[in-house]
Each structure stands twice: as structure tokens, then as C-alpha cells.
Amino acid sequence: MHIMRSISRLLILATFASLTLPALIGCQSSRGTSTVTPSYVSLYRAGKYEQAYEAAKAFPTTYHGSERLIAGMSLAAQGNDQEAKTWLQPLMHSKDREIRGRAQATMGLILAKERSYKEAAQHLNNASNALSGPLKGWAAHYSAEEYMKAGDNLRAGRMQSVANLRGPITGASSSGGDFTVQLGSFSSRSRAQSRVRDAAPAAVSAGYEKPRVEMTMSGSRPLYAVRVGQFQSPEAAKAASAKFPGDTAVIRMN
Missing domain, CATH: 1.25.40 (Serine Threonine Protein Phosphatase 5, Tetratricopeptide repeat)
Structure with missing residues (x-):
């Protein structure tokens, strides 16, 4: 984490x-x-x-x-x-x-x-x-x-x-909090969408919104990040991340 x-x-x-x-x-x-x-x-x-x-x-x-x-x-x-x-x-x-x-x-x-x-x-x-x-x-x-x-x-x-x-490229809502849970980062939009589908049941079960795809950068390389929820603190986001299988990361949104 x-x-x-x-x-x-x-x-x-x-x-x-x-x-x-x-x-x-x-x-x-x-x-x-x-x-x-x-x-x-x-x-x-x-x-x-x-x-x-x-x-x-x-x-x-x-x-x-x-x-x-x-x-x-x-x-x-x-x-x-x-x-x-x-x-x-x-x-x-x-x-x-x-x-x-x-x-x-x-x-x-x-x-x-x-x-x-x-x-x-x-x-x-x-x-x-x-x-x-x-x-x-x-x-x-x-x-x-x-x-x-x-x-x-x-x-x-x-x-x-x-x-x-043009595809599932969205920004986070302006309300909710400064932190979100990232469920993965992918080089292709199709792989990101696959992760969205896989994670959607867990998100719904936990009472969160459907995971979203946001475009990010790694150096000069574009990536498709799968993220879910918005939280007031990194601790709250970390607790939420435990509800999802696989590697996760807590992201501070600017």
C-alpha cells in the first residue's frame, strides 16, 4: 500500500x-x-x-x-x-x-x-x-x-x-474527498475496462460507486488508471482498499 x-x-x-x-x-x-x-x-x-x-x-x-x-x-x-x-x-x-x-x-x-x-x-x-x-x-x-x-x-x-x-476517460467528482483507491494502472483502455468489470461487484457490495477510468501519466507515457470512491482521509481510503482483491494504492487527487 x-x-x-x-x-x-x-x-x-x-x-x-x-x-x-x-x-x-x-x-x-x-x-x-x-x-x-x-x-x-x-x-x-x-x-x-x-x-x-x-x-x-x-x-x-x-x-x-x-x-x-x-x-x-x-x-x-x-x-x-x-x-x-x-x-x-x-x-x-x-x-x-x-x-x-x-x-x-x-x-x-x-x-x-x-x-x-x-x-x-x-x-x-x-x-x-x-x-x-x-x-x-x-x-x-x-x-x-x-x-x-x-x-x-x-x-x-x-x-x-x-x-x-471517446471511451471511459473520466475525472473524479468535485465532491467527496481528496483521496481515492486505485485498483490498477494499465497501458490500454480495454485492460482498464476489464478491471472495472471485475471490480464492480466488490464496489457495489461495499456501497461504493462503480469504478471509473482516469488517464494519468508515468513520465511521458499515458496510462489508464482504475479508481473507486472518494475519501476524506488516507486512512479511510486505505480501509476501503481492503475490500478489493489484488494490489491497490491510495491516491491523493489534485
């Missing part, structure tokens, strides 16, 4: 934004597209955000704007949100859907931190429209959260429906 702290939403999505960049930004040459990863991407993925920013800032401007995206995300990861927005803003209308979507998502989460709920929701909505796969669901889910905070329940419901269609 151990206690872990969840990574912040901003850093989760910012890290995701770099995961597939090498496939998007192969260096152009007269012989075609290479798969060489620019130094600013490698530095960012290594968590060296200050160096990644300097490398991206010095990189020649490209048609896709990946260097600008990494510069903005690196600044955001360091908490320099105002300068990050300056770098990200020109990418809001990028012709590259993946670059545009990641920039919109990062901008949306910055605005969410600033409690600009309506604007944050719209950026995350736009990000969901541009992105695909799990990232589409993530952006839609957080867009729904911000619409809800802005009092726009209709749009919140629509975006949560989009998130649900």
Missing part, C-alpha cells in the same frame, strides 16, 4: 501534447521527411522545460509551428502562463489540426487556472474538435467541466457526451 499524488491537469495535457510530435514534425529535406526528433522535443519530453524553451525559441520557424508549441508548453510547465499564451496564440488557427488542437488544449487549461471559465471551455471545445483519440476525449471532458463552472449546463452536457463517446 502506498500514497501517491496525482499530476496536475495542465502538466498531463502538456505532456500528452509532446507524445506524438516526432511523427508530426519530421525534419524536411530535399530527400523527403526524416524522423529526426528536434532537440526541443527531446528536452521537453525529458522534463527540461527551461532548456526546451530556449532550444525551441532558437529554432528556425517551421510551417507547422511545433517549435512555438513546445516553447509555449515549456513556459506553461514552468508556471509562466502569460508568456506561454503569447507563444500559443498564433497557433489558435494553425492549419495543422494536431498542432492547433494541442495549443488550444494548453491555452484552455491555462485559462481554467485563471478561472476564465467560459473562455477556457471554448478553447477546450475547439481542441476537442481538432484532436483525435484519447486526447479528443480529454479535451471534451475538461471543456464540459469549464462550461459547468460557467453555468452553461447545456454545453457541458454536450461536451461530456463527446467525452463519453
Whole structure:
């Protein structure tokens, strides 16, 4: 049994934004597209955000704007949100859907931190429209959260429906407590769902909600975590974890 702290939403999505960049930004040459990863991407993925920013800032401007995206995300990861927005803003209308979507998502989460709920929701909505796969669901889910905070329940419901269609990627409810029980962490959504099905009877028997799947990060690798319940203290969560077979962990939610 151990206690872990969840990574912040901003850093989760910012890290995701770099995961597939090498496939998007192969260096152009007269012989075609290479798969060489620019130094600013490698530095960012290594968590060296200050160096990644300097490398991206010095990189020649490209048609896709990946260097600008990494510069903005690196600044955001360091908490320099105002300068990050300056770098990200020109990418809001990028012709590259993946670059545009990641920039919109990062901008949306910055605005969410600033409690600009309506604007944050719209950026995350736009990000969901541009992105695909799990990232589409993530952006839609957080867009729904911000619409809800802005009092726009209709749009919140629509975006949560989009998130649900992209698979079982959910966030914990804002009520209940700061701790939850993690029943496993998996590299594939299908394995996580299998764990949800296996654990559901025990959860119902113990009087808890159905286990949920949340996307988390391990370094630069996305994982699907299966979690259940929300508790006021780690002791309460630890006691609840004993009701489930297999390895469990108590997670503090941010």
C-alpha cells in the first residue's frame, strides 16, 4: 500500500501534447521527411522545460509551428502562463489540426487556472474538435467541466457526451474527498475496462460507486488508471482498499 499524488491537469495535457510530435514534425529535406526528433522535443519530453524553451525559441520557424508549441508548453510547465499564451496564440488557427488542437488544449487549461471559465471551455471545445483519440476525449471532458463552472449546463452536457463517446476517460467528482483507491494502472483502455468489470461487484457490495477510468501519466507515457470512491482521509481510503482483491494504492487527487 502506498500514497501517491496525482499530476496536475495542465502538466498531463502538456505532456500528452509532446507524445506524438516526432511523427508530426519530421525534419524536411530535399530527400523527403526524416524522423529526426528536434532537440526541443527531446528536452521537453525529458522534463527540461527551461532548456526546451530556449532550444525551441532558437529554432528556425517551421510551417507547422511545433517549435512555438513546445516553447509555449515549456513556459506553461514552468508556471509562466502569460508568456506561454503569447507563444500559443498564433497557433489558435494553425492549419495543422494536431498542432492547433494541442495549443488550444494548453491555452484552455491555462485559462481554467485563471478561472476564465467560459473562455477556457471554448478553447477546450475547439481542441476537442481538432484532436483525435484519447486526447479528443480529454479535451471534451475538461471543456464540459469549464462550461459547468460557467453555468452553461447545456454545453457541458454536450461536451461530456463527446467525452463519453471517446471511451471511459473520466475525472473524479468535485465532491467527496481528496483521496481515492486505485485498483490498477494499465497501458490500454480495454485492460482498464476489464478491471472495472471485475471490480464492480466488490464496489457495489461495499456501497461504493462503480469504478471509473482516469488517464494519468508515468513520465511521458499515458496510462489508464482504475479508481473507486472518494475519501476524506488516507486512512479511510486505505480501509476501503481492503475490500478489493489484488494490489491497490491510495491516491491523493489534485
